[in-house]
Amino acid sequence: MLLLRNITYSANGRKILEKINMRFKEGMSYSILGPNGAGKSTIAYILMGVIKPSEGRIFMGDKDITELNITERARLGISLLWQEPARYDGITVEEYLTLGGKLNVDKEELKEVLEIVGLPYELYHSRFVDKSLSGGERKRVELASILLLKPKYAILDEPDSGLDITVTELIDRILDYLKRIGTTIILITHHEDIAKKTEFSYFVCSGKIVRKGFSDEVVEYYKRACGKCPLLEVMRYGHQDGSSKGI
Ligand SMILES: Nc1ncnc2c1ncn2[C@@H]1O[C@H](COP(=O)(O)OP(=O)(O)OP(=O)(O)O)[C@@H](O)[C@H]1O
Structure with missing residues (x-):
């Protein structure tokens, strides 16, 4: 289990995350949903060890990993799609994709994974990962690399951005594959239809969790709140069902 406990993050005198508590259980799929600037990528960076929280601790099972850097967390099985x-x-x-041959991947597996991300092996294996690849193709290569690494925890920061209309099926294939190999999925998105593909969701707004629970229910709440930050309303009036769930 990956756990964020009371995470606060401040930068340049600004509080970006405040008392964030999240729990990601093994083999389950989660989304972190929220509008632009809500703090979603900051949560991803804190999980991956790109930045350190100002307050709070991060645990993997019983192990406190707060002080571990990106490489050490990668060794523990956490991967981030930037x-x-x-x-x-x-x-x-x-x-x-094979880390220069260091990753133990056979050609069939490489072919399968490239097929999943929509890049046929014959057309793409010898292309360069430079400016000659389009943004969408580069993103697909990165998704393939996450699949081949077989992480325990895959944090996918907006896997749908920059991709064309086939993205829905692509995300389905990626989630299916990760589920099959037992990876815990943490998917960051502002799109309801993508969030609904996961089992549980956290709705983050202005650096706080305003709702958490089954994705269908959280997404419905997000849709009602869409276009404005519901946080002030929630703090003033409580939730529509009268609960304080998720806060
Ligand atoms: N080092 C920093 N200094 C000042 N502000 C920062 C810093 N890092 C992030 N922020 C701000 O914190 C807020 C949250 O940023 P973050 O990238 O986590 O949002 P997000 O939810 O991922 O947004 P988007 O959906 O647009 O990608 C933004 O307003 C951003 O400008």
Whole structure:
């Protein structure tokens, strides 16, 4: 289990996350849903060890991993799909995905995974992971790399951004694959239809959790609140069902 306990993060005198508590159980799928600037990517960076929280602790099972860096967390099985993947000159898709041959992947598996992300092996394995790949193709390569790494926890920061209308089926295939290999999925999105594909959701607004629960229910709440931050309303009047659930 991956756990965020009372996470607060401040930068440049601004509180970006406040007392965030999240729990990601093994083999389950979660989404973190919220409008632009809500703090979703900041949560991803804190889970991955890109930034350290100002307050609060991060646990994997009983182990406190708050002080571990990105490499150490990657070794424990946490992977992050960056919203904007980097590009590298002189490295082919196949070299990139197999870590230059260091990752134990056979050709059939590589083919299968490239098929899942919509990049046929024959057309793409010798392409370079540089500016010659379109943004959408680069994103698909990055998704393939997460699948091949077989992480315990896959944090997917807006896997749908920059992709064309086939994205819904692509996300279905990716979630199916990760489920099959037992990976816990943490999917960051502002799209309801994508969030609904996961079992549980956290709705984050202005750096706080305003709702959590089964994805269908949280998404319905998000749709009602869409276009405005419901936080002030929620704090003033309580939830529509009268509960304080999720806060
Ligand atoms: N180092 C920083 N200094 C100041 N503000 C920051 C810093 N890092 C993040 N922020 C701000 O914190 C807020 C949350 O950012 P974050 O990228 O986590 O949002 P998000 O929910 O992922 O948004 P989006 O959906 O647009 O990607 C934003 O308003 C952002 O400008």
